[in-house]
Amino acid sequence: MRIAVLTHMVHPVRSPYSGGLEMHTAMTVTRLVRAGHDVTVYARRGTEFDVPVEVVPVLPAEGHADEASRDAGAADACARVLDSDAEAVLNNSLSRQPLLRLRDLPMLTVLHTPPTIEPVLAVLDEPGWTAPNHHRWASVSAANALAWRHRLPQTDVVPNGIELHRWRSDALPVPGRAVWTGRITQEKGLHLALDAARMAGMELHFAGPLSDPAYFEREIRPRLGAGTRYHGHLDHRRLPDLLATGEVYLATPLWAEPFGLATVEAMAMGVPVAALLTGAMGEIVPQQAGELAVHHTAEALADAAGRARGRDRAAVLAWACGFDADTMVAGYEELLVEARQALAVPVR
Structure with missing residues (x-):
């Protein structure tokens, strides 16, 4: 599968990782590539992986990127994804832009935070907004899924894993x-x-x-x-x-x-x-x-x-030992396949 991965634009994804989200992205990309997927990552310049993967830089590596800059970077990444041959999107960005711009593509959004990011909530709370049938949502825990339940139609739980x-x-x-x-x-x-x-x-x-x-x-x-x-x-x-x-x-x-x-x-x-x-x-x-x-x-x-x-x-x-990265990524793969299949099935 040709997968576009959208990252959080606060830091480059490289070791030593600035936080758990950067480490999570690195583990996920590494396993997707090793599973045979063709992965393109949209991230800050300076992002590095241990496997051969195309990284498309959309923001500079160094310096503080404020919310407006990160939003613009995410919008640029979405535009590049739309111009690519990606078959599915893994959204790790914590940004509103994929929800606005990538409605036509199969997409899995991983919910790494409680429902506290105001720009994202503004999209979801817009009157008349509905989730596309070919979008999937995965929370990192059951507690976090419960917090999102009143906004999202169905949230799967895929616990985080480690190597x-x-x-x-x-x-x-x-x-x-x-x-x-x-x-x-x-x-x-x-x-x-x-x-x-x-x-x-x-x-x-x-x-x-x-x-x-x-x-x-x-x-x-x-x-x-x-x-x-x-x-x-x-x-x-x-x-x-x-x-x-x-x-x-x-x-x-x-x-x-x-x-x-x-x-x-x-x-x-x-x-x-x-x-x-x-x-x-x-x-x-x-x-x-x-x-x-x-x-x-x-x-x-x-x-x-x-x-x-x-x-x-x-x-x-x-x-x-129950929190294994391979199990986590297998869960993501299953949901990405579901999203692709849902796009091919007309909504009645």
Whole structure:
């Protein structure tokens, strides 16, 4: 199948990834190419993959792209897709433009966020708007699908997956160490993890891109000191060695987390999880893999960490093995085939 992949235009897709969406796009494209599909990716310049794939740059690699620039880039990408020989579209863009411009093409839109992106909601909420019969929608979790249900006619659930074979390390757990990874922004809750680790009598080692410098200076730097270490922005060759040293992983989303890739990566290392119960955390962190904090407080998270750190690491790993990238992409392939078939069937 000739597949056009539309990416989120905030960052280039390359390692070390700026966030879970960039890593997700890389995994998906790699597997589609290896499955024999002809894939063209529309992205920011500087996007790189480990497989031979055509990348069509629609925005510069460097510099901040504001919402208007990203919208224009997505519109340009859609125009190029319409001029191409693409047979189907995988929409990973979080943009309104594919919904407006690609109604005539078979398309799968992956719902990576709750229904909070105003330009997208403005399209869906337009009086008289209906989803084309040959469009499909896949949410990364059941919790996120439920949030979209009143706007979209049918939303399938295709849980995110990871490349399980990459999450291996010879490093051993360090007694008394908690770990945290992710984008360093307010909604990811690193400040809460630092407070909880200190209350639990544990050190906290953390890593991730400094996506919000003002937040770091306001909330994180004052909390640094003895028992804390920032490892910088690690790529996926070095992250496993950090995660493996944790007795427990602290997952602290302060928004309706649609999935939690970083949490699954930790569990794939056998690291038990203590998580705030928000968004999809209740789906991806069962009792065999960790504990859910009863309140969104550092005290409750510290208590959950104390209980989670004793979980059997082999049981945690066994649970994480259900989140496999191959299974995820097979789900996308099935929905793309459905979308193509629906285009050939007249709507009665």
